[in-house]
Amino acid sequence: MTIAVGSPLTVELLRVEGLVAGYARPVIGPLSFSVSRGEVLGLWGGNGTGKSTVLNAIARGARILGGTVERAPGLTLAYQEQQPVRLPVMPLTGYDLLRTAGGDHAKPPEALAAILPRRIDTLSGGQYQLLCVWAALGSAMDLVLLDEPTNNLDPTTESRLVEILAEQRGRRAVLLVSHERRFLDAACSRVLAVDPWSLGS
């Protein structure tokens, strides 16, 4: 199986076929889907359904116990975990963190501009979460993986995140998982429902 090359906005970057993923034992699968450039794909499911394990398997962190994960040649990944690394003392500014992630390739949204000069250990949980999500989206990576990006976000900041993600449609490939269906419907170009042992859409 090879990944087809099409027009710039329909290039398939990732194809998952019959994936069964887990750690010591299977957690989720079999499931199949693909992600193309310009697509913001959401995986929806309740807590404990194994959504994060799917991202982990794509990012080479969980075991692939069955099926295949095929990445386009040279595919680069940005991966924002469910809980961003947060140290008690962090002498980095928002700009420093973006540079560290390579997330300074795009102009940051206005919601972030004001906090970028500040030390990241002075930011609230929501501000830090939004900054880390942008660190992935603002990078030049081909495919952005976001795990529960609405964690710690208040309703206002969550709606800003929806706007930011909606702007990615047609431009970037984003695969995100969340248990918030309304958020996914608003932010994604396509949403797939996940349960522990099957995938439907």
Place this chain on the structure above:
Amino acid sequence: MDALAGVLLDPLFRVPLLTGLLLAAVLPLLGAFLMLREEWLAALGLAHLAAAGALVGLAGGLPAVVGGTLGALLGGTAKALLRARGNAAYGFMILIGWASMLLVAANTAIGDALGHALIDGQLYFAGRLDLAAAALLVILSAAALPWLGPRILRARFFPRFEQANALAAWRWHLGLDLLAAGGMAVGTTTLGLMGAFALVFVPAWLSFRIAASWRWTLILSALVGSGGYLIAFAVALAMDQPFGPVLVAILIGLAAVMSPWGGRLRDSSG
């Protein structure tokens, strides 16, 4: 002031002064990266291994800086290859180094005196070999840190990035481990065990609390280390005190005076 300048510029002390100054500028930079990885205690473990290696080397006819470097590099390599991280691993490094150092000191003719010298610091006896080792450390750090630094930061804040992109991350993790081991070896055999550890730990600890950005963290670490070192050098000579403890006291004093600025500087970054 003239007396202070006289002490610092005395030709007799020129090589020791310059050797220590190079180390005082570079060890705090390495300390900042170790602090970032929460591995500052590893520096104390490496310092003990360096001291033990120096004594073993001396017993075998090698200069202290060579034996110390071999001892610390051995420890740094083992730490990297075994992925030994965390307080337990560093605790074992300290204990192994300490026991080896004192056993070698107790069982060799010159070991006892040299063991004390390594603990107290023997900066005033630093020679051209020590100066060359410190200069080499500065050159290696200047060449490697611009490449290592961004990768170490990324690994700390985005730990899944390397695995997700199948990068050979061992190169920069081992690189920093070896640089830290080399720094602690040259530092320990020149400045003494606790003097070298204090230069790695205290300036970075202070800078992490008061610097407004990562760039300023590195600049401030180097400035506090160098400034504290120069004050300690002059004070120890003028008051005829052992260098190592004076350096530690000065650095702690600087941290105590400057750390209250932390809130204001951090707030001003907003």
